[in-house]
Amino acid sequence: MVSMSLHLLWTSADSLIVAFALASIVPRRHVLPLILMFGVCDALGSALGVSVPVAGGLAVVALISCGALLVLRLPVAHRLTQAAGWVYVLPPLLAMDNVVSHAPDHIGLVALSSAAMAGLGFSCGATALGWWNASPESGRSFAGACLLVAGSVLAFGG
Structure with a gap:
């Protein structure tokens, strides 16, 4: 039971970190769909339970690349944050850790754990930004740093 709980927390941690990052750049109307x-x-990643090591690497590359673009404040980063559609690619990419590290978790618990962690991430991120009163540019840099952390967690922790 303890190993199942730890596995659920570990595979949901990326949802928490990325949602925390996205809170600073995603319009509110996208929050609930992203949590879901x-x-x-x-x-679904846990249900597949197949070994696809390349897919996990894709998630790491996508997170670190997006994070680096935002931290370095490259012009493409501004365009990236203006088009909210790119964030909908992140949940399937982040599900790759569930595919690669398949454990006998109940699928409903996996869904609930990841959605709860994402909801917590969005809430904490929005609260932190409210206290900080960040400019849009600072918000993008903050989001980039969080995406770099999420990519690193996925790369070195999984």
Whole structure:
């Protein structure tokens, strides 16, 4: 039971970190759909339970690349944050850790855990930004740093 709980927390941690990052750049109307996508995608990833090591690497590369673009404040980063559609690619990519590290978790618990962690991430991120009163540029840099952390967690922790 303890190993299942630790596995659920570990495979949901990326949803928490990425949602925390996205809180600074995603319009509020996208928050609930993204929370649901984090849960559903992680549940589907766990249900697949096949070994796809290249897919896990894709998630790491995508997170670190997006994070680096935002931290370095490259012009493409501004365009990236203006088009909210790119964030919908993140939940399926982050579900790859569930595919690669398949454990006998109940699919409903996986969905609930990831959705709850994403919801917590969005809430904490929005609260932190409210206290900080960050400019849009600072928000993008903050989001980039969080995406770099999420990519690193996925790369070195999984």
